[in-house]
Amino acid sequence: MKGKKRVEELTPMFQNLKLGTKLNLILVLIFIATIASCNLILSYILEIKVEQEVAGKAFLAMETMNSVRNYTSTQIQPELLYRLEIDRAFLPETVPAYSAREVFEDLRRNADYQDFSYKEATLNPTSLRDKADEFEAAMIQKFRQNENVKELAGFRTVSNQNFYYVARPLAVNKSSCLQCHSTPEKAPQSLINTYGSQNGFNWQLNEIVTSQMVSVPANRVFATANSLRSTIMSIITLFFLLAIASINAFMRLAIVKPIQKMSLLSTGVSKGNLNTEFTHENNDEIGILAKALNRMKVSLQMALQMIEEEQNSQK
Template identity: 55%
Template sequence: MGLILSGIALSIVLRQNARNDVAATALILMETMGSVRDYTSSQINPELSDELETKFLPQTIPAYSAREVFENLRNNPEYRDFFYKEATLNPTNLRDKADEFEAQLVRNFQQNTSLKELSGFRTVPSGEVFYIARPLSVSAESCLQCHQSPATAPKSLIERYGTSGGFGWQLNEIVGARVVSVPASRVITKANRSSLIVLSIVSTIFIGVILLVNILLNRQIIRPLKRMTRVAEEVSTGHTNVEFEAISNDEIGNLAKAFKRMQLSLDIALRRLSRSTHGGTGA
């Protein structure tokens, strides 16, 4: 029962720890993508803005840069299970179109501007995933160059994506959510691996303690009690010459001493009874 209860408690704690570890990694990745966005917006976009009138350069779009950098990062086995998306309600590129679940995340951020982060599990066609999301807002004036209206947007952008989406944005408006997700199996596998290691250690300790307790019980209590039981049985059948051995100074030793005093008292009583019986017969 101790192992079962410990296993349940450890499973809950370690799963939460695994979730926190994955969430911490996801947040680091998200902050990194935020830095890529800022770099693209503040340094790349101004340098290439003049060329946008004649040639569309997706590298000048912060969302595109962040997505491409993240895809390159996924070539590393450590991060291949992570996915990044800037889910937008009204995107220029349909690749960034928010699904119904992501759209609800965006609406939650819009309705509660003090809300800075949402996380949890969701079910997708490929299975269950763990996600962490943060609001995506129009934080720079340069973003409005492409997203304020078709009239002010670069012609090359209009030619590539048209005028159906990605316009009417306002400065500081929350237009989407940055979402990093990872298959839930990664969280569960990490928790199970940790649980197995910890439970193995706990089980070894439990078994070691149980064996030690049994050895001590057998040596300090069971064996002395068995010896006293045999001696008491012999005394009860009239063999008063056997002795109780007080082999220790603990409660078992005190019990042996008490039995020995009782044996002496019984021996004295039997002798008196014997003399009294013989004396009465002689009269």
């Protein structure tokens, strides 16, 4: 009821406005509704688009790290394998995960990747820096429970900071991995000396033990999306304002001014001035109205002339 009463109060105000003011009011309302709708739609679309771009970079980085892992296990590890038995300290350079992480740290010198981080989150790692937290452990379980899940992506919070992550499962797909991860008795003595015999053992061939993850601060994703949205919204706003200005100019020249001239003609005719005439070259609705007004003026002039002649004949 209140809304209906409010509309009833506004109706007379709207009816008393000039035609140009009414049009501008309608255009402003359309403009506000369009900008608000575009803003919401663009926010959704651009965030998805930026997430896809970030994910694309992350997966490219993962593929690169997998190449590093493969190179380490096939080229580096065989050359240094003998030193694992004779050296007292373990050589981490022989571990694919170590090489991948070190190479990624070097990759972060590139401005495009400086905000990215890489981790091979593992349920039972040899090095505790690779230990999976609760969130990462749950992700590994998802990969284990459903072999059709090849990748995961989303947002997570770490130390009150939001991150966008992409993850893929890593399985023990080479028997050479079990040289260090089957049992403490079979592991190189240098590994035991460096890391102890409590962590990183009892792995099984083809078992998913790791989630390969690349993360980036969520504010980078949102900042990029917001920047694109602001640019697009600025362009839309500019074109909309130009459209409003063009419509106003057209309305003033093609509608308002001709109507004002016809109004003056009508006022003059009502005061007895029948010598004025309004011409409009276009054959649009305004032109048709102008011709009708001129015909009315001629008809009125003829009627007055007939009345005057009749009056003269009666004298």
